[in-house]
Amino acid sequence: MSWLDHRTGIETAIRNFLYEDIPASSGWRQVFGSVAVFLFLVQAFTGALLAFNYAPTPGDAYNSLRYILTEVTGGHLIRGLHHWGASMLIVVVVLHMTQVFLWGAYKKPREATWLVGVVLLLLTMAYGLTGYLLPWDNRAYWGTVVSTQIAARIPLLGPYMSRLLGGEGAVGVVTFARFYGLHVLLLPPATGLLIATHIYLVRKHGVAPTPNDEGRPSMKFYPRQAFTDTVAIFAAFVVLFVMAVAARVPLERLADPTDTTYVPRPDWYFLFLFQTLKFFDGPLEVVGSVVLPGLAVLALLLVPFVDRGRVMRVTRRTAAIGVVALAGLGWTGLTVAAVATTPKADNTVEIDFGAPTDWMQLSPQELAGIGYFRKENCASCHAVGGGKAHIGPDLANVPIKKSAAWMIEHFKRPSTMVPGSSMPPIQLSTAQLNALAAFLLKLTPRNADALASAPDFAVEAALLYQEKNCGACHQVNGVGMKIGPPLNGLARRRTKTWVAQHFANPQALSPGSFMPSYQFSARQMDRMVTYLFTLPD
Amino acid sequence: MAIAEQPVSETGMTRRGFYVSVIYGLWGLIGAALSIPAAVYLLFPPRLRKAPEFVEAGDVSQLEPRVPVEMVFRQNRVDGWKIVSEKTTAWVVKLADNKVVAYGPQCTHLGCAYHWDENRSEFLCPCHTSVFSVEGKVVSGPAPRALDRYETKVENGKLLLGTLHESKEKA
Numbered sequence: 003m004s005w006l007d008h009r010t011g012i013e014t015a016i017r018n019f020l021y022e023d024i025p026a027s028s029g030w031r032q033v034f035g036s037v038a039v040f041l042f043l044v045q046a047f048t049g050a051l052l053a054f055n056y057a058p059t060p061g062d063a064y065n066s067l068r069y070i071l072t073e074v075t076g077g078h079l080i081r082g083l084h085h086w087g088a089s090m091l092i093v094v095v096v097l098h099m100t101q102v103f104l105w106g107a108y109k110k111p112r113e114a115t116w117l118v119g120v121v122l123l124l125l126t127m128a129y130g131l132t133g134y135l136l137p138w139d140n141r142a143y144w145g146t147v148v149s150t151q152i153a154a155r156i157p158l159l160g161p162y163m164s165r166l167l168g169g170e171g172a173v174g175v176v177t178f179a180r181f182y183g184l185h186v187l188l189l190p191p192a193t194g195l196l197i198a199t200h201i202y203l204v205r206k207h208g209v210a211p212t213p214n215d216e217g218r219p220s221m222k223f224y225p226r227q228a229f230t231d232t233v234a235i236f237a238a239f240v241v242l243f244v245m246a247v248a249a250r251v252p253l254e255r256l257a258d259p260t261d262t263t264y265v266p267r268p269d270w271y272f273l274f275l276f277q278t279l280k281f282f283d284g285p286l287e288v289v290g291s292v293v294l295p296g297l298a299v300l301a302l303l304l305v306p307f308v309d310r311g312r313v314m315r316v317t318r319r320t321a322a323i324g325v326v327a328l329a330g331l332g333w334t335g336l337t338v339a340a341v342a343t344t345p346k347a348d349n350t351v352e353i354d355f356g357a358p359t360d361w362m363q364l365s366p367q368e369l370a371g372i373g374y375f376r377k378e379n380c381a382s383c384h385a386v387g388g389g390k391a392h393i394g395p396d397l398a399n400v401p402i403k404k405s406a407a408w409m410i411e412h413f414k415r416p417s418t419m420v421p422g423s424s425m426p427p428i429q430l431s432t433a434q435l436n437a438l439a440a441f442l443l444k445l446t447p448r449n450a451d452a453l454a455s456a457p458d459f460a461v462e463a464a465l466l467y468q469e470k471n472c473g474a475c476h477q478v479n480g481v482g483m484k485i486g487p488p489l490n491g492l493a494r495r496r497t498k499t500w501v502a503q504h505f506a507n508p509q510a511l512s513p514g515s516f517m518p519s520y521q522f523s524a525r526q527m528d529r530m531v532t533y534l535f536t537l538p539d
Numbered sequence: 540m541a542i543a544e545q546p547v548s549e550t551g552m553t554r555r556g557f558y559v560s561v562i563y564g565l566w567g568l569i570g571a572a573l574s575i576p577a578a579v580y581l582l583f584p585p586r587l588r589k590a591p592e593f594v595e596a597g598d599v600s601q602l603e604p605r606v607p608v609e610m611v612f613r614q615n616r617v618d619g620w621k622i623v624s625e626k627t628t629a630w631v632v633k634l635a636d637n638k639v640v641a642y643g644p645q646c647t648h649l650g651c652a653y654h655w656d657e658n659r660s661e662f663l664c665p666c667h668t669s670v671f672s673v674e675g676k677v678v679s680g681p682a683p684r685a686l687d688r689y690e691t692k693v694e695n696g697k698l699l700l701g702t703l704h705e706s707k708e709k710a
């Protein structure tokens with residue numbers, strides 16, 4: 003016996019843990035529990051990392067999350083792991099439960115293991131519900147408005163629930179603090195304790211055998227089942243990692259309680275509840291919001307006490323298979339219906355605030371320059387910051403910037419300014435060339451990527467802004483005249499509808515204004531208003 | 540089951556050995572894929588959001604040679620996810636060659652605020668008695684390097700201050 007083991011017993015403990023006797027039939031179907039524990043640990047780890055750069059108060063929460071996404075190195079990955087990990091954990095927990103249900107592994111004496119498992123499922127959902135608010139964007143805010151309202155309408159308990167969640171009608175700092183406290187202080191230790199209990203109970207009763215195992219010698223958990231579990235965990239981790247790197251994690255604009263156009267939708271795994279709620283109106287609403295979900299949880303809890311027969315082969319458990327199939331069908335149907343009935347926001351653009359938004363700081367002229375840069379296809383000959391070798395010089399790395407006047411001459415007659423240049427002359431008006439030059443002067447190797455990613459809607463709006471010469475009266479990001487009001491902070495002062503109506507008929511809304519009226523197409527109007535509303539305050 | 544009874548593959552590896560090496564290998568990969576990004580996330584400096592800018596600190600046209608003046612100005616500083624506007628001071632002095640320099644307000648020893656002693660014509664730090672000359676050099680005391688200097692520009696008699704650079708001049 004080693005020195006360490008003699009003093010701590012740790013090696014003996016690990017050996018006892020790994021050399022557990024398990025039924026000979028064990029294999030791939032039992033991996034889900036281990037994968038769920040692993041994903042829970044990944045959530046705890048990435049959650050702690052996020053907390054190191056996160057300010058848990060409304061407003062600041064949003065800014066700090068944007069900081070994590072756009073400025074902190076690797077922040078995008080960590081947040082991606084936490085976001086997609088939550089979804090994956092739900093999937094894996096449900097798969098685990100389905101497997102146990104199909105095989106009837108909850109039967110005597112394993113009822114308590116099942117009960118603890120049901121509570122763990124509810125806790126997993128509670129993480130989803132509370133974590134949803136923490137980014138404090140529009141999606142988070144409106145989603146939580148709905149969920150706290152549902153809680154407030156529970157018969158008898160409603161007012162208390164609403165007070166407990168800090169609601170009293172409005173989602174604000176108190177609700178935020180309660181949700182954050184639940185998410186990081188109360189739920190994790192509760193989950194840890196219940197997972198420990200769950201595993202203790204599994205060890206106490208042993209992994210449930212099947213009729214096949216009768217008369218066969220048991221095997222050890224290590225190494226064969228440990229290998230199987232490890233491979234499954236690794237596969238799950240690879241999927242999670244790829245999603246965290248490749249899939250976009252939504253971050254919308256800062257929560258706006260005055261936004262009347264927002265259509266709140268819960269996260270995908272709650273859509274079935276959302277859809278169920280739609281079937282019940284008026285006084286019956288409580289059936290969809292409380293009674294049915296409550297009955298479903300009760301049914302889950304009662305499973306081991308209703309199904310008390312002898313353990314059978316999984317293929318002969320037709321009733322169980324039927325229940326799973328029905329539940330699966332019902333869930334899919336409700337989710338599909340919920341997705342299908344979500345109004346398509348066809349004309350409106352969605353901005354990814356999780357991406358760098360350096361372009362928001364540009365003047366409309368510079369932003370319009372990006373439009374001409376794209377239209378004239380400059381990138382076919384020029385790299386912009388650290389690209390591969392191109393025919394023309396890298397436009398971000400030109401060490402000494404030429405003046406705007408030089409550039410405009412060069413655009414018009416390339417070879418007179420740079421003898422031997424093979425660049426074709428650019429056929430644009432002087433104002434347009436000015437914009438292009440203004441944008442190129444703004445380029446540095448550091449901001450090149452961020453500026454190149456300026457979304458099309460904003461560029462389109464800036465082109466329109468330049469075309470209509472809005473800058474002759476208005477100021478954006480400190481550029482332009484001050485005859486009309488500055489346009490930064492418009493989102494705080496007006497609604498989108500107001501601005502759209504104001505474009506069509508300014509005098510109707512601001513008597514005495516001498517702004518001319520503008521007839522924009524629906525698309526132009528949407529681009530323009532969205533752009534004006536994304537301007538930094 | 541004893542190890543000796545295990546089937547041995549062509550490469551001479553037992554099935555048990557294969558299981559064990561896969562377990563170690565995959566957990567190693569998972570550990571690396573989590574710990575390396577975590578280290579990068581915590582240790583790498585965040586991407587700069589704001590280009591350093593010059594702020595006006597005050598009028599230097601009336602400055603007397605070798606007489607430091609404390610100038611108070613507001614500066615925007617990036618603090619994590621915030622940009623804070625804070626009051627900062629600089630000790631501004633016109634040196635012999637008519638060059639205007641601006642020293643950071645903290646002693647290079649442990650960051651106390653030092654002040655100009657007119658009688659001695661030296662900067663004195665009250666904490667651990669570091670003394671700096673009007674050129675910012677360490678005269679005596681525990682300070683490890685000369686006073687830190689701001690990047691400076693003078694436009695129309697107005698002093699513009701940029702980033703504060705740590706002095707490379709050792710005591």
